[in-house]
Amino acid sequence: MSAHTHSNSIQDLYEGDQSKLYSGVLAHHSDVNSSESKSQVKKIWKVFWILLVITVIEVIVGMFFSHSMPKGLVNFFFLALTILKAGYIVAIFMHLGDEFKGFIVTVLVPLVLFVWFIIAFLADGSSWLHMNNESPSREQIEAVAPHTK
């Protein structure tokens, strides 16, 4: 399989293995001990510590403080930290931050649908809660209009 000679002309690469064209192996990345490589590894570990610290803070708040704080504030706090963690994972670990802007937009824009989903479903949920609290129970209904066969 590896016997044939590799041609790296652009035409050949478009018709053959496109991955090779975009994976960056042709342009750079020769020395794993280069300073560029080392700074990338350093960044990965930095993100690991950030994620770990955020998680520890979340757990401490969840264990000791969440019951004595206003519910809305707790939810906002946890959701903000969750989005922050998600951002680090996507941008650094999944390297989305290194892609072209057009591609970043293409991947992220469909997720805007979630804003609508969350608004719609929570509104639905609170409407149900209201109905459950306000509507008469089965016993009350049957007392007024006894069920007959």
Added chain:
Amino acid sequence: MSQSTVVTSAPKENIWEGGRSPYNVSYGKMMMWFFLLSDALTFGALLISYGTTRFFSAVWPDANEVFKAFPFAGHASLPLLFVSLMTFILIMSSVTMVLAVHAGHYGDKKNVAKWLVWTIIGGICFLACQAWEWTHLHSELHGLWGTFTDPATPTSKFAHFFDPHVAGHVLDTQPMMAMQSTHNFFNYFFTITGFHGGHVTSGVVFNILLLVNTVNGVYERRGHYEMVEKIGLYWHFVDLVWVFVFTCFYLL
């Protein structure tokens, strides 16, 4: 990553005029991103329906009360400790995966293999933790899905899942409402963590295949380790989903 890979200094306005990919990614990588996007919508649907059900329930089990057991700790109350360990394992395995991807960028076969082994170990540890948690809950509930449906169930069977300061009144006056919430809570819990666990399982399988191919030199002959990058995207996505599951089930 360097963007002027082969095409020599293409002016910016030429990006959509052919001759190159405007996104500068290969077909396979782009499709992996789009698959993950659709998978995110699936997980999103599950988590939002969980949120809706919870929102219209007058009372809901308290995570600090449900998840307080730890292996070999007997009946000690250690809320959230075990799930924190699981979260740590998954974040750690995400780091080892990104280090494997990094080694792949430099064609460093030995390090790709090394970090893949650690990622596989992390994934298996996570699955073992999940298996323990499910087993523990199974012994407590005598089932997984569809428990707490019998109206004759005494309140004492589910009262301990609730925070007495919040749910005490409802437990006294409308125990059926609390039982319905318990039923819903566990159904969602097993469905969503089960679906996530299925993703972790297939991720481990993919990683094993990657390791075999790497050791056999398949990617070395191919000239690039893009497959490690693609599976890496999947693996990080699974970690990403766990971040949201963790928040929804254990924190909020």
